[in-house]
Amino acid sequence: MPETSGSPIPTRPAFRAGVSGTSLRLVAASVSAVLLTAGCASDKSGEASGGPGTTVIKVVLSNEGCQASPAKVPAGPATFSIENEGGSAVSEAELVSGTKILGEKEGLTPGLSGSFSLNLAPGDYEMYCPHAKSERSPFTVTQGVTGQPSSTPASGGAAALLSKAPDQYRRYVQSKTEELVALTAPFVAAVKAGKVAVAKARYAKARAPYESIEPVAESFGDLDLAIDGRDGDVPAGGWSGFHRIEKQLWTAGDTTGMVPVADKLLADVKTLAVRIRTTTFQPAELANGATELLNEISKTKLTGEEERYSRTDLSDVDANLQGSQAAFDLLAPALEVSEPGLTSTIRTRFRDAGVLMQKYAQPGGEFTRYPAVTPAQIKELIVAFDALAEPLSKVGEKVVAIS
Numbered sequence: 001m002p003e004t005s006g007s008p009i010p011t012r013p014a015f016r017a018g019v020s021g022t023s024l025r026l027v028a029a030s031v032s033a034v035l036l037t038a039g040c041a042s043d044k045s046g047e048a049s050g051g052p053g054t055t056v057i058k059v060v061l062s063n064e065g066c067q068a069s070p071a072k073v074p075a076g077p078a079t080f081s082i083e084n085e086g087g088s089a090v091s092e093a094e095l096v097s098g099t100k101i102l103g104e105k106e107g108l109t110p111g112l113s114g115s116f117s118l119n120l121a122p123g124d125y126e127m128y129c130p131h132a133k134s135e136r137s138p139f140t141v142t143q144g145v146t147g148q149p150s151s152t153p154a155s156g157g158a159a160a161l162l163s164k165a166p167d168q169y170r171r172y173v174q175s176k177t178e179e180l181v182a183l184t185a186p187f188v189a190a191v192k193a194g195k196v197a198v199a200k201a202r203y204a205k206a207r208a209p210y211e212s213i214e215p216v217a218e219s220f221g222d223l224d225l226a227i228d229g230r231d232g233d234v235p236a237g238g239w240s241g242f243h244r245i246e247k248q249l250w251t252a253g254d255t256t257g258m259v260p261v262a263d264k265l266l267a268d269v270k271t272l273a274v275r276i277r278t279t280t281f282q283p284a285e286l287a288n289g290a291t292e293l294l295n296e297i298s299k300t301k302l303t304g305e306e307e308r309y310s311r312t313d314l315s316d317v318d319a320n321l322q323g324s325q326a327a328f329d330l331l332a333p334a335l336e337v338s339e340p341g342l343t344s345t346i347r348t349r350f351r352d353a354g355v356l357m358q359k360y361a362q363p364g365g366e367f368t369r370y371p372a373v374t375p376a377q378i379k380e381l382i383v384a385f386d387a388l389a390e391p392l393s394k395v396g397e398k399v400v401a402i403s
């Protein structure tokens with residue numbers, strides 16, 4: 001389950017709500033101190049001015065709401081520049097179309113700013129900021145100005161390269177959901193057969209494909225909650241998915257009552273796989289998703305709150321990293337044309353983060369359990385991921401300028 005809003009609050013559990021419901025997040029106080037300084041909510045793209053032809057939309061986030069200004073723009077490249085002017089109840093702004101999240105910036109505590117970029121298609125949208133007095137405000141995209149070239153001649157080659165990325169990414173996501181179904185089936189079978197040790201051994205591996213495509217899965221809010229909701233995200237009676245079974249396996253040490261939960265989990269991952277077949281992406285969504293995965297690592301994975309019973313948190317981190325890199329790799333050939341420096345910086349930092357994660361790789365595809373990783377090592381990981389997230393957060397804006 002990805003973080004849906006807020007930043008870690010030390011020493012006590014924090015109630016938060018997101019797109020799909022109220023969330024309870026338990027955050028280790030020792031790690032929070034690191035996160036408050038090392039979090040990646042405040043990225044430099046917050047000062048985005050937009051490339052040529054890019055519409056910059058200001059969104060002031062407050063306890064009152066998150067109205068976009070202007071609230072009506074022509075179709076085309078756009079950068080949403082969001083600033084929390086002191087709203088303590090809000091920390092997230094999203095552009096949504098129906099139930100689909102097209103772009104979002106989370107973790108914006110008072111005083112922080114951030115941005116995301118998209119190529120906007122004509123239509124009716126909403127700005128959504130959970131917890132504000134008025135959570136939703138309308139946002140309209142009109143037909144673009146005709147006769148305006150969508151890309152400069154210099155970016156023509158890049159645009160052609162970029163146009164291939166969305167379909168390649170859809171295929172990647174599809175293969176991951178197929179893998180998810182294939183690995184969840186034997187996990188579910190072990191749970192239903194009451195084989196606790198076997199189920200435990202299959203748990204982290206079954207989840208990994210999900211974690212590598214989490215932002216995409218997250219855009220189907222209901223399914224994300226059903227598959228990956230954490231303890232406290234939903235009322236206890238309605239809690240389902242991986243983490244419900246995780247708790248039973250590791251705290252009770254049995255599979256009591258888990259047959260319907262296991263059946264539902266398999267059905268839900270199959271539904272996800274079906275829905276993804278007809279999902280389309282735009283290049284900026286790949287960039288936003290890649291950044292989102294890294295932000296989640298720092299904010300809600302390296303805090304040890306995702307796998308609080310199995311302690312397999314680092315498996316999720318590794319899958320998040322791989323998913324982020326997969327999305328970036330598809331954008332890189334186009335990005336390289338106009339931004340060779342940025343592209344190579346990001347490549348280097350992906351490699352560095354990957355090398356660092358390898359220190360925790362165990363035989364059989366497992367990773368060191370969370371409690372065995374020292375606070376200093378956690379800090380080292382956060383620094384590496386934030387060093388990657390910072391340049392990566394600029395890619396969305398660059399990409400909409402190309403396409």
Ligand SMILES: [Cu+2]
Nearest residue numbers: 001002228306
């Ligand atoms: Cu998750």
